Amino acid sequence: MKRARNFNAGPAALPLEVLQRAQNEWLNIEDSGMSVMELSHRSAEFEKIHNHAIQSLKDLLEIPENYEVLLLQGGASLQFSMIPMNILNEGQRADFVLTGSWSEKALKEAKKVGNTAVVASSKDEKYTFIPKLEDIKLNEDAAYLHITSNNTIYGTQWKHFPETNNVPLVADMSSDILSKKIDVSKFGIIYAGAQKNLGPSGITVVIIRKDLITNNENIPSMLNYSIHSKNNSLYNTPPTLAIYLLSLVLDWAKEQGGVEKIAEVNGEKAKVIYDAIDNSNGFYKGHALPDSRSHMNVTFTLPTEEAEKQFLKEAKQAGFVGLNGHRSIGGCRASIYNAVPLSHCQDLADFMKTFQESYKATEAQAL
Template sequence: MKRARNFNAGPAALPLEVLQRAQNEWLNIEDSGMSVMELSHRSAEFEKIHNHAIQTLKEIMEIPDNYEVLLLQGGASLQFSMIPMNILKDGKRADYVLTGSWSEKALKEAKKVGETAVVASSKDDTYTFIPKVTDIEMNEDAAYLHITSNNTIYGTQWKEFPETGSVPLVADMSSDILSRKIDVSKFGIIYAGAQKNLGPSGITVVIIRKDLITDNDKIPSMLNYSIHSKSNSLYNTPPTLAIYLLSLVLDWAKEQGGVEKLAQINEEKAKAIYDTIDNSNGFYKGHALSDSRSHMNVTFTLPTEEAEKQFLKEVKEAGFVGLNGHRSIGGCRASIYNAVPLSHCLELAAFMKKFQESYSAKETQAL
């Protein structure tokens, strides 16, 4: 079977080596005589897999000892509610920076819980850039400051993070976690749906500073960080297959050379496509301003709607998958997460150049 050149935004490409290993272990995991999907989540075999995933993430991201790693369900979308329910106390305000649709959704849910404020936004400019950290009008007594580190729909990414002092910095890193080295100690909470850089859909990683985990019996148990922390994320039956695949992806990341090596490759992948856009004499136009460009999601348009339709038709016929832009803004988008090989990005760049030449030639002939 020929593997697709997968540029889906999520669920997204998984490393081939991970899929092959899972295939080899599909019927017999840890010599148990069972598939991982058949294991009891209380068994020694699964406990080993579960703890390995947590410890490997701590190692790769250099997570300090005063942080807890939780493996939860509900996607990043559930965290939009869990975060304010757990740390937005009465009399406090939660500050939000709006940089795209997902930060808007996070704010919408927080408003249902308590007082919020928008302290910086690029909405008026169709989210083409990330606000400067110096433009954030943060309340020094805020419960937390929330950002979305990478914006899949608009193709923007934070290049530096705000210094928040005693205010916890909370970041939705669903689409760029593990793609570059970060200082975890700068954050109060980092959360990420796994289906872009960490594994399949169904599992959400939450990295939370331990002092932010407090007992509150008014919060429903499934939404309470304290409950999940005390039970090592095994309060209820977890998504065992997703956790197993998460552990394999983290092993793969280590084998590639860790976050530093992945970041280097990601820069090369992004450069190949952005260079093609920049050297196209305006045939391709990137949505994001150059200093806010994402290394995970490259968003762009073509001169006309007709040209875009033809491009998307031909690129699909050539074996490239998932290049349609988000339905809310249209255009084109190449999601180039960790598991997307550099070779696929180089092939896409070559296709884009070839398409421009052939389409422009046809336009000239028509005239």
């Protein structure tokens, strides 16, 4: 069976082993005689799958006991509203570091709920870098500090996280969760849409410190962390198929050697493609400054729009999928999430070198 070399930004590549296991279990999950899509979410069979997914995430990320793992719906975008509704109290303000479009959208939604402030930003420099920690002007009385740990559109990623003392650090980790080792205890809330590193679209993971879960009866039930916590994320019918696939991806991650091993491979994958950029004598130009480069999304441009169109056309013909840059900025982007094999990254780097040589040869002939 021919498989695409998938560099889509999300929904993104899933491990082949996960897809094959799901295929094998498709008609008969847990010896139930049913597909997972047919199981009652209140059944013992699904409860086992559900709890296994939560425990696996706790194991892989070494989540402390004073944190709750919630499996919610609405994507990471719904968390832009849920977070301020649950933890931004009257008289407080929420602080934001702007590093791209998604942090801008999180700020926009928080403004609808309460007071906000931008305490650092790289917007004036077209989001080419992550602000230095010492440049973050954090309000010590802030309800929380919000960051986006990896920026899919611009290809930047936080290498070190701010020390916020008593201010809860809130991180959108949709595009790099499980890609490297983190100290969960440094965060008040970590949230992530699953469709990049955790599974298919339709499920959102929220890791929240228990003291931030308050029973505010004025919040609509479906937007209330307390309601979801009391019901083990089963207040209403969950996306059962997505949770099942999440559990399989987490099993796969353990089989790879856990987060540390995955991070090691991710570093190798990123290096292969960045080397192709850096050794191209300017033919390929990375968007992100070197010390802010993402290991998940490699963004770059070619000398002209014509060259980019030709590159993308030939890449598609060669079996590469999803290399178009985001519609808002153009260019090219290779999303190399956990499930993208190292061999695919090497294939892409080889293609980039070959394309550069052939394009320059064609140009020379035209002169």
